[in-house]
Amino acid sequence: MSSLQSPGPSSSETGLLSPASTSPETAQAVLDWLATQQQAMTDLLAQIVNIDSGSGHEAGVREVAAVLRGRLESAGIAVQTLPEPGWGECLLARVPGSDAAADGHLQLMGHMDTVFPLGTVAERPWRVQEGKAYGPGVADMKSGLVMNVFVAEALARFGGNARPVHLLFTCDEEVGSPACRHVIRKHVQGASAVLNAEPGRISGNVVNERKGSYRIDFEVQGVAAHAGINPAQGASAIDALARKILALHALTGCEPGITVNVGFIQGGMASNVVAPLASAHVDLRYSADNDVQAVLARIQAIIEEESLPRTSGRILESRGALPMARTPAHILELYQRSAAQVGFAVEAEATGGAADSGITSDMGIPSLCALGPVGGYPHSEREFCDLSSFVPRAQALALTLMNLR
Template identity: 35%
Template sequence: MIAGVPGPEAVAALPMVGLADWLDGHSARMVDDLAALVRIESPSGDLAALDACLGAIMNWLEGLLGPADTAERHSDAEFGTVVVLDYAATGGAGFVSDTRPVVLLAHYDTVWGVGTLADRPWRESRGRAQAPGGFDMKGGLVQAVWGLAAARRLGIALPTVRIVLTPDEEIGSPFSRPWIERACASARAVLVAESAANGALKTARSGVGLFRVQIDGIASHSGLEPEAGASAIDEAARVVLELHAASNPDARTSVNAGIISGGTRPNVVAAHAVLDVDVRVTSAAEAARIDAVFESLVPRDPRARIAVSGGWNRPVMERTASVAAMFALAAALGERLGEHLEEVAVGGASDGNFAAALGLPVLDGLGAVGGGAHSADEWVDLSAMPVRAALLAGIVATFATPAGSDTEMKYG
């Protein structure tokens, strides 16, 4: 056992094939549930749409899992509502009750505006569904809840499970972050129902930095008195080159000045310029190096001024020993299901980054199999839903603590 994560031997007693068979027998209902949620459009920042989607999710959750033992709601007038639901451990006298939860993270916002479905409605063909927001990530939520429901129906012991539903992941989780960190603080493990990467689970994610560089110069007439001015655009161009030179492909570090604006007229030396910069790093050491690059920016013209704002939107999710142990556990369960699972490091970030930064065992990419996230071709592999639902439920079930086990002696 590494960092409290059960070893692969913990899967032997779980009826994984029976779990997958039960879910396969309910696959049509799973697909219907996903279609229903996809049809409730829920773009980030649209409070009416988000509230409608959350209301439908809450009713659906209660129908499958029953009422939560405890529930919290935290609302914001700009971003929407975070919901934290706790379901007490099950298992009876043969199991001890460890109240520390296994946390499931899922967001219900999407990148698609209201009206998208008018042009690209839900459509099924050959085991796939065209589903805006279904791959990222309503499919993962449907699979996770159905997996838990199946385990309950079959009498499989489960630990305390905490489901965290968030409304702003697609815009960086500005409101949800502290609630996610609070909900995960006592977790035994954190499972992220984000989509898989070509079927692979995600064991490392880049940290994301969003920085703004503001440059103030001095305006002057560019023809009559150019030397009286200090060009903010000239300084901005030099800053772009310096920042882009800090990229390191070998370390998978990218620095991209994606937006630049400045100046007022062609015949005026620019007094102002602004750069918006996206940074991706895969280690804390690289994050510190990039911080130093921003701190070292100085104007060539001493009359100009450079100010940097922003910072790290999401910390790095590194493949720690506990994350590796989570994947080993999932891989063992996958073998029981006839699935050979692979792992991958990805450049995108998720709410799992916040949990990983707390030093917790995290496994990401446990959601839908498919592709085309954030694209017009977004799709979900419907045939994979029962097996992936069983996989997530199996991971959760391994954290149920048999009475008399080493885990009981350690934590009891």
């Protein structure tokens, strides 16, 4: 780790940054303490990775929350749990700032749920090999939770943050935050910036823009008939569905950033029956710049049109995740300068994957994502976290918080 240097020119004209007032001694104390915590971070990560906490597994999510709460409270940080029946609970923690006149707080985000079912830990528990940690949720995003906890502890110990720093850990992000959207909107309201600890990309990049998504489930009804004796009396739902799929896929590229994919289909009764019913799931991805309502209207029209005489289609369910608008350049640049101070270079990229930072972006709050330790292959058995990235990513985040005004 390099010694503390000036963070470089600020962008006070934006209203979010002003010249840093954190003393070099305080900032260096934060960096030095974090530099000693890699083993403690690793131990805490191992503890929560070895807890099944798939979305909807309430007991597991509460157990993860209890472990993290214990660490935060032992550091003297005020913590509150927010029950979410059916999902577990959310965790809210606050570190006061040194500037009583500061307008707004800085928000650290994370989610405690994973995509993995109960029993996954028993099948493949925490393990470390060649500096990489493996286990369910190790990158997405339990390592980010641990990083946020230690950064909050460092600021609680030594200060240096002018604005209050709040942590919010939710419990249903992996299924689109159906319950926690209202929690995010309530408790993040008033934040000056959101820093989300989703895993850093394998390249080390952070994410400065995310697409939004919709999953649309629909069915097509036809008319059954014997395929050999009287096929003309039938109307094939599968035939109609095939026509709709072609029309839906043709929407990809109708605006820059739009992709449409039918990724699941089923239907029919038997090979000798003209299919009376078929169904499919559509995935739509879009950016904050797209007219998503216009695209959704076109999708609905395709689904509901009579693609084949005597057939009909209808939407059964539609749910989505919001896009994250591009992060303002001055926030990204501050993080990049902070990273450079502790010895690593970082670039930003856009991604088609959604996250809770889309909700905060929709609230009008500048958001930067994928600030967690570097990881890869989330949602799979190959998921890993590069443990060597724990300390520098925590230090860069801490410096960013100390210099965001």
